[in-house]
Amino acid sequence: MAKNILLLNGPNLNLLGSREPEVYGSTTLADVERAAMAQASLVGAKLTAFQSNHEGALIDRIQAAKQEGIDAIVINPGGLTHSSVSLRDALAGVALPFVEVHVSNIHQRETFRHHSYLSGIAVGVICGLGVDGYTAAIAFALKKL
Numbered sequence: 001m002a003k004n005i006l007l008l009n010g011p012n013l014n015l016l017g018s019r020e021p022e023v024y025g026s027t028t029l030a031d032v033e034r035a036a037m038a039q040a041s042l043v044g045a046k047l048t049a050f051q052s053n054h055e056g057a058l059i060d061r062i063q064a065a066k067q068e069g070i071d072a073i074v075i076n077p078g079g080l081t082h083s084s085v086s087l088r089d090a091l092a093g094v095a096l097p098f099v100e101v102h103v104s105n106i107h108q109r110e111t112f113r114h115h116s117y118l119s120g121i122a123v124g125v126i127c128g129l130g131v132d133g134y135t136a137a138i139a140f141a142l143k144k145l
């Protein structure tokens with residue numbers, strides 16, 4: 001069981017709840033992070049949450065995760081999903097298991113959202129379940145990673 005989970009959210013996910021609510025819903029990132037921490041503590045695990053609009057800050061956080069004894073990462077990379085080789089390299093570099101989450105179903109949207117640089121090295125990918133995707137990914141990470 002993963003005892004130490006890192007929940008990462010990339011660019012613009014700080015706007016969850018107010019950003020394009022017809023696509024992303026009305027739940028805020030603070031709500032998501034609070035629920036995620038409660039979900040982990042229910043089984044005696046710890047969850048640390050971090051959001052940044054900056055690619056380098058996310059990469060620094062991923063690199064630090066290894067030293068901090070993180071067992072698994074749950075990440076919604078936002079738009080960096082479709083553009084960032086560096087984020088993929090960081091995740092591959094630390095070799096920590098991770099689940100990729102998208103609130104929306106990226107395959108129902110614009111074609112530029114259909115490709116993810118991360119999915120090929122993720123343990124699994126959840127998209128289109130709204131913020132429940134985070135809950136599902138964390139439950140999986142807690143149980144299996």
Ligand SMILES: O=C1C[C@@](O)(C(=O)O)C[C@@H](O)[C@@H]1O
Binds near residue numbers: 013077081101104113
């Ligand atoms: O910022 C986001 C959010 C997203 O990752 C999602 O959660 O559905 C999907 C991405 O295409 C988009 O750039």
